[in-house]
Amino acid sequence: MLVLPQPRGEISEAILAALARSVHPLAAPSPAVPIDPLSDEDLQLALYCCYELHYRGLPGVADEWEWEPSLLALRRDLEACFEAALTAAVPRPPPPGGPDQMDLALRAVADADDAPSVARYVERHATVEQLLELVAHRSAYQLKEADPHSWALPRLHGPPKAAIVQIQTDEYGNGDPARIHAQLFADAMDELGLDARYGAYVDHLPGSTLATVNLMSLLGLHRRWRGALVGHLALFEMESSVPNRRYASGLRRLGYGERATAFFDEHVTADAVHESIAAVDLAGGLARQQPALTGDILWGAATLVALDGRAARQMLEAWEDGASSLRIALPAGRGATPSSAPS
Amino acid sequence: MDEARITSYRDGPLLVRGPFRLEDQDGTAIDAGRDTIALCRCGKSRTRPFCDGTHRLVRFRAPSGAESRHAG
Numbered sequence: 001m002l003v004l005p006q007p008r009g010e011i012s013e014a015i016l017a018a019l020a021r022s023v024h025p026l027a028a029p030s031p032a033v034p035i036d037p038l039s040d041e042d043l044q045l046a047l048y049c050c051y052e053l054h055y056r057g058l059p060g061v062a063d064e065w066e067w068e069p070s071l072l073a074l075r076r077d078l079e080a081c082f083e084a085a086l087t088a089a090v091p092r093p094p095p096p097g098g099p100d101q102m103d104l105a106l107r108a109v110a111d112a113d114d115a116p117s118v119a120r121y122v123e124r125h126a127t128v129e130q131l132l133e134l135v136a137h138r139s140a141y142q143l144k145e146a147d148p149h150s151w152a153l154p155r156l157h158g159p160p161k162a163a164i165v166q167i168q169t170d171e172y173g174n175g176d177p178a179r180i181h182a183q184l185f186a187d188a189m190d191e192l193g194l195d196a197r198y199g200a201y202v203d204h205l206p207g208s209t210l211a212t213v214n215l216m217s218l219l220g221l222h223r224r225w226r227g228a229l230v231g232h233l234a235l236f237e238m239e240s241s242v243p244n245r246r247y248a249s250g251l252r253r254l255g256y257g258e259r260a261t262a263f264f265d266e267h268v269t270a271d272a273v274h275e276s277i278a279a280v281d282l283a284g285g286l287a288r289q290q291p292a293l294t295g296d297i298l299w300g301a302a303t304l305v306a307l308d309g310r311a312a313r314q315m316l317e318a319w320e321d322g323a324s325s326l327r328i329a330l331p332a333g334r335g336a337t338p339s340s341a342p343s
Numbered sequence: 344m345d346e347a348r349i350t351s352y353r354d355g356p357l358l359v360r361g362p363f364r365l366e367d368q369d370g371t372a373i374d375a376g377r378d379t380i381a382l383c384r385c386g387k388s389r390t391r392p393f394c395d396g397t398h399r400l401v402r403f404r405a406p407s408g409a410e411s412r413h414a415g
Contacts, residue, residue, distance in 0.1 A: 107399075166379065170377070238399075240396070242399060245389070268396065269390065273394075275396060276355050277358070277379075
């Protein structure tokens with residue numbers, strides 16, 4: 001991230017103003033409950049800033065802010081609001097017949113998803129500008145891909161731990177920095193003429209997109225949500241191969257070459273392996289080991305479907321209206337020329 | 344791991360873990376590019392012999408264990 005994001009309301013303004021100074025007790029306003037916390041601009045940006053302190057930090061912000069009790073207290077209030085909205089919006093899916101049926105229960109969660117498919121739209125219809133917008137949206141997560149789920153590692157043991165480590169090892173490039181999935185995504189952004197620097201598009205991203213990332217941070221930072229975090233990852237891996245094939249094919253349709261499609265192509269094959277490991281060995285393995293977490297695992301999967309679906313609807317509705325799906329449209333002409341356009 | 348382990352996943356691919364060599368019918372090696380691979384079991388993948396997740400789209404159904412010869 002190059003500079004601190006622009007505030008979007010009372011809470012984010014108070015937090016960002018405080019973070020620019022050295023660490024001190026924060027006198028922030030008590031957050032009022034917004035109409036729709038799951039897409040509220042102020043709440044989601046405020047949470048996003050609080051969470052970034054636990055990843056790579058924010059530009060110019062003292063490291064000590066990460067554990068400043070007054071900021072953590074405010075974050076807890078914001079999280080309570082976010083969690084209450086999630087609980088209200090996402091019903092708990094029916095439990096499986098047993099841990100050996102976890103893959104079927106997770107698949108039922110995926111099959112119940114009635115949101116329109118952004119991947120299908122990108123494959124067939126998206127313009128270059130819309131494709132670049134999609135990549136900007138995705139950059140909020142993909143430039144730190146796998147990091148939120150890595151918080152599950154010290155909280156698991158035995159078979160589910162071995163399963164998640166196998167998945168994360170692939171995500172982190174099997175020891176090759178050039179193959180780290182976040183790096184492949186940065187390469188794709190670069191090839192598309194987008195700014196691949198971490199956090200470059202935060203000001204552009206609507207609250208509904210930030211919420212999809214904040215969800216992972218919420219589940220990742222709280223050990224009590226380890227079951228939901230595992231369910232979130234499992235569904236993410238299960239629903240990844242086919243959409244990524246569609247994204248790659250949309251890029252090729254628009255004339256982009258290998259460097260732009262590598263990230264998406266890699267996910268088709270990698271996630272075809274991860275799908276089974278995540279559903280059966282990781283999610284099923286955790287349910288077998290700790291049956292009390294079964295409900296949380298499925299709910300975590302359902303929260304992914306719910307928030308991704310909301311973000312997808314908002315994106316496609318904007319495009320149908322001929323509008324930008326971002327808060328601030330990308331600069332005109334940005335990346336509009338594929339380097340390997342067919343003649 | 345001393346030997347390859349092949350796991351058949353319900354309604355999904357065959358996962359191969361451990362030391363293995365993948366080759367075509369002429370014995371030419373097929374580069375898997377990774378240590379654990381998923382082999383297509385539904386027949387509909389566009390990246391055969393590897394799985395590309397298409398089994399979900401075609402609603403491929405198969406048990407994890409062996410099918411009985413006299414079933415159905």
